[in-house]
Amino acid sequence: MAKRVTRVSFQNEKESHLMASVNFDIPHSLGHAEARRRIEQGLPKLEAKIPGGGQVSSEWPAEDRLILTIIAMGQTVKADMEIADTALRGTVAIPMMLSMMAGPIGEFVKTSAEKMLGKA
Numbered sequence: 001m002a003k004r005v006t007r008v009s010f011q012n013e014k015e016s017h018l019m020a021s022v023n024f025d026i027p028h029s030l031g032h033a034e035a036r037r038r039i040e041q042g043l044p045k046l047e048a049k050i051p052g053g054g055q056v057s058s059e060w061p062a063e064d065r066l067i068l069t070i071i072a073m074g075q076t077v078k079a080d081m082e083i084a085d086t087a088l089r090g091t092v093a094i095p096m097m098l099s100m101m102a103g104p105i106g107e108f109v110k111t112s113a114e115k116m117l118g119k120a
Helices: 032-049 096-118
Strands: 002-008 017-027 055-062 065-072 075-083 087-095
Touching: 017 096, 032 055, 032 065, 032 075, 032 096, 075 096, 087 096
Parallel strands: none
Antiparallel strands: 002 017, 017 087, 055 065, 065 075, 075 087
């Protein structure tokens, strides 16, 4: 996974914030509809897996796009994901306050998505 510092803006935000971002790609052979179904099915369980507790909200601004907002330890992490027929691609935007944890946070989101895609 690549880590870099960049300006990230999301559809529902009026301003950009300086953040660390982690990109990921998860190949799959499920097709778009099944991948989305599995992700949707796994989302309610995600909140319980956040170390130290937290809140997770999800928004589907398009059929193939998911925006997750994860709030933990007073910080907000956003994950913007695109579901395609053969891969799930995403960017995790991490506040600079948590940038030293960008790798583990990005890996948590990626691993969680991999687990959701793997469940039938």
